Amino acid sequence: MGRLLHIFIRALVAILLAAGAQHAVAVEKEIRIGVLSFRPLEQTRQQWQATADYLNANVAGAYRFSVEPVFFPDLDKAIDQGRFQFVLTNPEHYVTMRTAHGLTAIATLMPLAEGHPVDSFGGVIVARADRKDIKGLEDVRGKVVAAVGEQSFGAYLVQRWALYERGVQIGEVKKVHFTGLPQDQIVTEVLNGQADIGFVRTGLLENMAREGKIRLGELKVLNSRVSPDFPQLISTELYPEWPFTAMPEVPERLVKNVTLALLNIAPDDAAARSGNYYGFTPPGNYAAVEAVMLRLKLNPDRAEQFDLRDVVRKYNMPLLGGALLLLIGVLSALVYLARTNRSLQMSYRERQRLDDELQRTNASLEEKVISRTHDLQQSEARFRQMFEHHASPMLLVEPLSGDIVNANRAAARFYGYSIAQMKTMNIAQVSTSPPDEEAEERLQAQNRERNYFVFPHRLANGELRTVEVHASPVEVEGRRLLFSIIHDVTERKQLEEQMHDLAFYDPLTKLPNRRLLLDRLGKALLACGRTHRHGALMFLDLDHFKKLNDLHGHDIGDKLLVEVAKRILGCIREQDSAARFGGDEFVVMLEGLSEDQREAVNQAETVAEKIRAALAQPYLLKQDNEAIVHHCSSSVGVSVFRRHDETVEQLLKWTDMAMYRAKDSGRNTIRFFDPDMQTAIENRAALEADLHAALEQRQFRLYYQLQVNVAGKPQGAEALLRWQHPQQGLILPAQFIPLAEETGLIVPIGAWVLDTACTQIKRWMDRPVFRDLVLAVNVSAKQFRQQDFVEQVKRAVEQHGINATSLKLELTESLVLDNIEDTITKMLALKDVGVSFSLDDFGTGYSSLSYLKRLPLDQIKIDQSFVRNITTDKADMVMVMTMVDLGMNFEVDVIAEGVETETQFNLLHRYGCTSFQGNLFGRPMPIEQFERQLSEKQRP
Helix, strand or coil: CHHHHHHHHHHHHHHHHHHHHHHHHHHHHEEEEEEECCCCHHHHHHHHHHHHHHHHHHCCCCCEEEEEEECCCHHHHHHHCCCCCEEECCHHHHHHHHHHHCCEEEEEEEEEECCEECCEECEEEEEECCCCCCCCHHHHCCCEEEECCCCCHHHHHHHHHHHHHCCCCHHHCCEEEECCCCCHHHHHHHHHCCCCEEEEECCHHHHHHHCCCCCHHHEEECCCCCECCECCCCCCCCEECCEEEECCCCCHHHHHHHHHHHHCCCCCCHHHHHHCEEEEECCCCCHHHHHHHHHCCCCCCCCCCCCHHHHHHHCCCCCCHHHHHHHHHHHHHHHHHHHHHHHHCCCHHHHHHHHHHHHHHHHHHHHHHHHHHHHHHHHHHHHHHHHHHCCCCEEEECCCCCEEEEECHHHHHHHCCCHHHHCCCEHHHCECCCCCHHHHHHHHHHHHHCCCEEEEEECCCCCEEEEEEEEEEEEECCEEEEEEEEEECHHHHHHHHHHHHHHHECCCCCCECHHHHHHHHHHHHHHHHHHCCEEEEEEEEECCHHHHHHHHCHHHHHHHHHHHHHHHHCCCCCCCEEEEEECCEEEEEEEEECCCHHHHHHHHHHHHHHHHHHHCCCEEEEECCEEEEECCCEEEEEEEECCCCCCHHHHHHHHHHHHHHHHHCCCCCEEECCHHHHHHHHHHHHHHHHHHHHHHCCCEEEEEEEEEECCCCEEEEEEEEEEEECCCEEECHHHHHHHHHHHCCHHHHHHHHHHHHHHHHHHHCCCCCCCCCEEEEECCHHHHCCCCHHHHHHHHHHHHCCCHHHEEEEEEHHHHHCCHHHHHHHHHHHHCCCCEEEEEEECCCCCCHHHHCCCCCCEEEECHHHHHCCCCCHHHHHHHHHHHHHHHHCCCEEEECCCCCHHHHHHHHHHCCCEEECCCCCCCECHHHHHHHHHHHHCC
16 A cells, blocks of 8 residues: 555656646746737737737846736636736736735726826716706615626726725615626616616726717716826726736746836837837736725636645644645645755756846846936926926926915916915915806816816906916926916807807897707607607797887897797796797707606697797886787697607607697697697696586495405495596596596595595494494595695595595505605694504515505405416515515505405415405495395395
């Protein structure tokens, strides 16, 4: 046995020595650089091959450098196999590999950002510029986020850390959608409305803008930060760029020579031009990267393939017992002796040659340092000469504090201070912010699109001048300062604004003109393709306007047009547009209407009617000392659009035709281009008139549907509204309740329902079969939000002399969530007198434990959409079980509606549901039929 072990050890030692010798030869001949690739491998190879060629020419020794691009996670496997001597990878991967394999960063990549060299990067958090509901990082909660992938440091992890610092966990977002590469997809999804928020790496937005793929004004950056040394849009802290790293087995001398070569790459070298970078800097501090990873708990231990050396190096712990440890020790000693033997065999001449080469390298480095120091001194002297005598105002500013370190003579003349005074001032004393936050955001967005800043600056005499500031970092006498060149552009800006107004605005009414409106309409059509929302275009023509001009002159006519413009603006939202097309013709464009066409038509009709009514009010027009009262009406044509393939010309033609239909219909009216839309509007108007009549003529009816317990015993009923139309017959609530809500008629209708229900409870009080029933009444949001709603309910209970415990009010989830504090206050006030509450349609809205535990509920109602498929749909089954458990845990009754079969009932009963409502126990029916049915059930 001992002899066999001895043979095995000798064989294993021989294999290891041979592998070590082969490795030594490989190191001497070929040095492989592994590069993490996010593009096609050949493209990455072409980008970095010039850097390998540079190292071949500038690193002493018989080495041949080659580049091998590798995708993630193949790079991990290659490193595990010892395939590379050097690795260029991203910071997150480097931190992981440093822990696992002992990599050492020897230099940090310094790419060009907007033409400026940078050695750091960060992340950007973006949303569409028109999303007013998204202003800061807190608004990311509940939104859909698009990101490239979980392992991306600059396009995912740093954004998560920025959110975490603000108290927002990634779990609080609605969904994170990982798009994969390229990152352009993320921006496209945000602009198309597929995602609310996008996470991208710094520089991506600027690149896409340069390529014409986006306009920066379409997006807004959340948590925007300004760094004097970093010229790109950023939302996060900055972190060191990609590290160039060395494996631990690489000889120290080779590592030093490669480091020296990398640091000496000049911006105009072929390596830098091909690699699209400026050069390399000494290695950055990657502790910040590791801290982010650790704090986010995104660097867990990973299961990996280890060889014997990895076990010893990484863990140094007994794994296979004493015998294996002894074997490892023997093998390690033999390997060490073999390497020592080879080292001792190195000739004296070879060692002498290496020493001479090292001395020459050090001497060369010293010469370069002296030369660069001399060049720097000369450069600073030239800079001071230029700074002091240049005709343009110039400032040197401390980046962090904003203190003015120096000012030239031209700056002193421009600002009206002496140079000595300016050296005691801060830049904030001359730079003036815009008057409001919106203007500030707009200005910052404009500045980020340029390579310079435009700000109002205040002079010593108080005068404000608009200046253009071109700023860049410089190093003067060992200090890093911000060098700013000031250009006064006040007159130029004023002229530009005047030219813009003449080109795009009507000089009389100050409304946009035809040219600007058509441009906005074209953009609105494109937006429809992204948002799937409707828009509307309106043509308004003033009826008999020519008569006013002929009778009182054009001055009075102009005053009327100005007043018309004001009234139109008062009827539309800020996001909508109004324009004067010429003469007495105005155009209004509405954006962001509903995705549902019928609802969008109703919204457009509401705005059109508001404008028509406003323009029909009398006008008081003054001419000299005379006051003229003028009555004017308008004809309005409307087109509703959503398809992005519709053209501007088509919409103009259709809307113009609709406007002439309005004139032909007797003027002072509204007409839609689409006959179906017009018919829908007319039907809606007729229905609204019928609703008013229904209230006056008592056409509404209450139907009742039985509610039972597990034993099938009646315990209550729900009062359901019906409309007995004289011509159309029985109309269900879905056909008229939305219109009643929109017109406000739901408030008096709801009051009638409450009064009728209390009347019925009073009638049941003396009838044993019905006296214990609890009658549920649905309450609308508008009704509940009435200031005197609590008093209305109390008054109804008192007037009818009923026991309040017989009345139950059903509220929807959307109702209770809207101003939840007011909801809770009203509920508690009514519970004090005995009224109970049920949460209707539970599970279909924004069901949340956070509000469920606060609401003083007596019951939750499982919506029939879950009950309907409970026997066939596992998801609905799980939802119902969950809702029943919630009810039990919160100690509230659970009632299921829409129960139609015995199978549904048995399942609900098995899950723990205690109350039931549905056609299985009785359909909604008039009071006479309901009472007859219930009386029959109570008979022995």
